[in-house]
Amino acid sequence: MTDQTTSTAQPDIALTTASGIPVADNQNSLSAGVRGPLLLQDFHLIEKLQHFNRERIPERVVHAKGSGAYGTFTVTHDITTHTKAKLFAAVGKVTETFVRFSTVGGEKGSADTERDPRGFAIRFYTEDGNWDLVGNNTPMFFIKDPIKFPDFVHTQKRDPQTNLKSAQMMWDFWSKAPESLHQVTMLFSDRGTPDGYRHMDGFGSHTFSLINDGGDLVWVKWHLKTKQGIKNLNAEEAGRLAGTDPDHAQRDLFNAIAQGHFPKWDVSVQLMTAEQAVAWEQNTGWNPFDLTKVWPYADFPRVPVGVLELNKNPDNYHQHVEQAAFSPANVVPGMGYSPDKMLQGRLFAYHDAQLYRVGTNHQHLDVNRPRCPVSNQQRDGQMASHNGSSARNYATVKASGSAPVGLGHGEAGWHLDGAAGRFDERGASDDFTQAGNLYRVMKPDAQDRLTSNIAGAMKDVTADVKAVQIGHFTKADPAYGAAVAQKLAALGAADAEAAKALSVVKEA
Numbered sequence: 001m002t003d004q005t006t007s008t009a010q011p012d013i014a015l016t017t018a019s020g021i022p023v024a025d026n027q028n029s030l031s032a033g034v035r036g037p038l039l040l041q042d043f044h045l046i047e048k049l050q051h052f053n054r055e056r057i058p059e060r061v062v063h064a065k066g067s068g069a070y071g072t073f074t075v076t077h078d079i080t081t082h083t084k085a086k087l088f089a090a091v092g093k094v095t096e097t098f099v100r101f102s103t104v105g106g107e108k109g110s111a112d113t114e115r116d117p118r119g120f121a122i123r124f125y126t127e128d129g130n131w132d133l134v135g136n137n138t139p140m141f142f143i144k145d146p147i148k149f150p151d152f153v154h155t156q157k158r159d160p161q162t163n164l165k166s167a168q169m170m171w172d173f174w175s176k177a178p179e180s181l182h183q184v185t186m187l188f189s190d191r192g193t194p195d196g197y198r199h200m201d202g203f204g205s206h207t208f209s210l211i212n213d214g215g216d217l218v219w220v221k222w223h224l225k226t227k228q229g230i231k232n233l234n235a236e237e238a239g240r241l242a243g244t245d246p247d248h249a250q251r252d253l254f255n256a257i258a259q260g261h262f263p264k265w266d267v268s269v270q271l272m273t274a275e276q277a278v279a280w281e282q283n284t285g286w287n288p289f290d291l292t293k294v295w296p297y298a299d300f301p302r303v304p305v306g307v308l309e310l311n312k313n314p315d316n317y318h319q320h321v322e323q324a325a326f327s328p329a330n331v332v333p334g335m336g337y338s339p340d341k342m343l344q345g346r347l348f349a350y351h352d353a354q355l356y357r358v359g360t361n362h363q364h365l366d367v368n369r370p371r372c373p374v375s376n377q378q379r380d381g382q383m384a385s386h387n388g389s390s391a392r393n394y395a396t397v398k399a400s401g402s403a404p405v406g407l408g409h410g411e412a413g414w415h416l417d418g419a420a421g422r423f424d425e426r427g428a429s430d431d432f433t434q435a436g437n438l439y440r441v442m443k444p445d446a447q448d449r450l451t452s453n454i455a456g457a458m459k460d461v462t463a464d465v466k467a468v469q470i471g472h473f474t475k476a477d478p479a480y481g482a483a484v485a486q487k488l489a490a491l492g493a494a495d496a497e498a499a500k501a502l503s504v505v506k507e508a
């Protein structure tokens with residue numbers, strides 16, 4: 001593919017200050033004599049230096065490195081029996097979208113090819129406001145309680161003293177959070193290093209809900225299947241590209257769209273009624289709202305919904321991609337949340353992060369502004385470019401009050417029970433079977449790469465952590481644990497650590 005990413009020559013245009021005043025000279029500061037010093041009245045120089053000092057906004061605390069594009073979502077199948085959301089109202093209906101892909105742990109300048117989940121955040125600009133499906137390229141996640149998220153992310157970032165990434169921190173955390181095993185297995189498989197963003201699937205991951213005209217609710221998981229086919233990099237190639245072309249995925253996406261090769265994904269849903277949710281949990285022991293688990297396709301087949309296409313590169317990266325502010329809290333009437341604890345935590349986290357990262361009025365910016373009318377009583381604050389004009393800035397309260405129905409848009413309320421409390425599910429829930437299923441579904445050569453990748457990443461961690469983690473692999477599948485332990489030994493961790501790890505396998 002030819003590289004379209006270098007700017008073509010542009011015609012000279014007259015330079016102005018940010019206030020539009022023609023600039024007399026952009027090469028020579030105004031100085032007192034040839035040798036200076038400079039004069040304070042050179043406002044152009046001062047404005048230029050001041051703005052430069054303020055060019056950076058904080059990078060996202062996670063998912064800092066990313067690429068984005070605009071596109072469309074087209075409905076191909078009727079799901080109006082399940083949802084009254086207007087974007088699904090008719091087959092053929094088209095909704096404008098914006099998508100941002102990302103890696104998770106690396107900083108803004110890090111390599112696109114690092115082993116990491118990939119973010120797959122989609123905004124649908126619907127007539128009822130923005131729906132943001134802020135998912136990943138994996139259907140599950142490392143943890144199931146948001147209280148662990150900041151600690152987990154710290155283990156993926158840098159050691160506080162050395163400022164280095166630390167395998168010890170990562171495996172220490174994972175070994176003590178066995179619910180992570182399913183996602184760890186996915187991460188160290190071939191899917192942990194996708195070849196760019198076009199060749200990977202996407203998942204809403206959480207359980208959400210759909211609500212129809214009658215107020216009936218069904219639980220839903222969203223899926224996006226790449227029409228380009230899955231393509232992954234092997235560990236060596238990913239490492240090589242990290243050095244030679246760290247922006248590999250950005251370049252690939254930009255070039256493909258610039259050349260008219262618009263990437264597409266088939267969008268589908270898995271559905272589970274409230275009754276099925278109860279029965280499934282009784283039969284399998286798995287909580288349908290546990291983000292570390294999946295709903296097997298055999299039990300809950302995917303129902304086709306539509307096609308997502310990306311067809312327009314943003315004309316300015318910072319304006320559209322860096323300032324994009326997605327939030328899982330943004331769902332539109334006809335959709336809702338679920339009791340998934342991780343989702344509940346995320347409902348708070350994103351808007352809060354963006355108030356800090358982008359600003360009070362981040363929803364006024366091009367990429368974030370809904371394409372439908374906005375009417376509320378929020379006013380003022382920095383950068384208020386859509387400030388409600390002359391509309392009333394307070395809400396009236398009718399004497400009779402308002403009459404919300406169900407959770408608000410006509411959907412029935414949830415039935416909840418149980419005492420309030422803090423519940424440690426480690427040991428009580430089965431964190432191993434689904435991880436084992438994922439291992440068993442891989443072909444032998446893929447299993448071999450998985451266990452080699454893990455052994456390579458674990459070889460320098462301490463013996464206690466190795467032993468516990470190998471115990472987890474073994475519980476998922478004895479062959480999985482044995483392969484990791486043997487490869488650790490072969491890698492020269494052929495010392496007391498490996499011996500201890502192997503003895504754990506034998507005992508299991």
Ligand code: HEM
Pocket residue numbers: 059060061062063066100101102118119120121134135136141145146147149204205206324325326342343345346349350353354357
């Ligand atoms: C409780 C758990 C989580 C918390 C507290 C959390 C928090 C955050 C925060 C604060 C950001 C930066 C937002 C911004 O500055 O714009 C972010 C970005 C992101 N998160 Fe999460 N996150 C969590 C779990 C997840 C999960 C489970 C997924 C996927 C299923 C996910 C996917 C993403 C994506 C894709 C982005 C980047 C969005 C973009 O491209 O702008 N996060 N997360």
